[in-house]
Amino acid sequence: xxxxxxxxxxxxxxxxxxxxxxxxxxxxxxxxxxxxxxxxxxxxxxxxxxxxxxxxxxxxxxxxxxxxxxxxxxxxxxxxxxxxxxxxxxxxxxxxxxxxxxxxxxxxxxxxxxxxxxxxxxxxxxxxxxxxxxxxxxxxxxxxxxxxxxx
Numbered sequence: 001x002x003x004x005x006x007x008x009x010x011x012x013x014x015x016x017x018x019x020x021x022x023x024x025x026x027x028x029x030x031x032x033x034x035x036x037x038x039x040x041x042x043x044x045x046x047x048x049x050x051x052x053x054x055x056x057x058x059x060x061x062x063x064x065x066x067x068x069x070x071x072x073x074x075x076x077x078x079x080x081x082x083x084x085x086x087x088x089x090x091x092x093x094x095x096x097x098x099x100x101x102x103x104x105x106x107x108x109x110x111x112x113x114x115x116x117x118x119x120x121x122x123x124x125x126x127x128x129x130x131x132x133x134x135x136x137x138x139x140x141x142x143x144x145x146x147x148x149x150x151x
Contacts, residue, residue, distance in 0.1 A: 015051070074102075084134070098118050
């Protein structure tokens with residue numbers, strides 16, 4: 001399969017020999033999808049430009065299923081929780097975590113983990129941060145557990 005790849009710097013003709021990868025590229029092109037390509041560059045003596053061979057396609061949609069993010073928000077009014085729940089109700093099915101920092105009557109703060117099975121993105125975090133009663137909402141990569149060797 002022959003294709004032309006383009007970005008802000010220009011266009012590059014490329015070749016794909018693997019049937020499965022070629023089908024993934026065709027599917028992405030059909031719907032205007034984006035992704036990360038793993039390519040091989042080969043520049044032979046006497047040729048003006050390198051030959052580009054596509055070896056692998058990773059569609060962004062598929063990558064979103066594997067990403068782990070944490071949405072941490074500070075709730076200052078109990079009424080905000082119902083609005084947060086409404087926005088999160090269709091966001092199940094991912095690998096992201098939602099954490100709420102809520103004030104305690106004695107002046108302390110409680111950390112509430114709402115779950116670790118959400119699909120989150122920046123747009124949803126912005127909508128939550130704009131809710132009345134939400135002081136802040138930050139979306140960050142989830143810290144990976146730090147493992148230590150124990151003997």
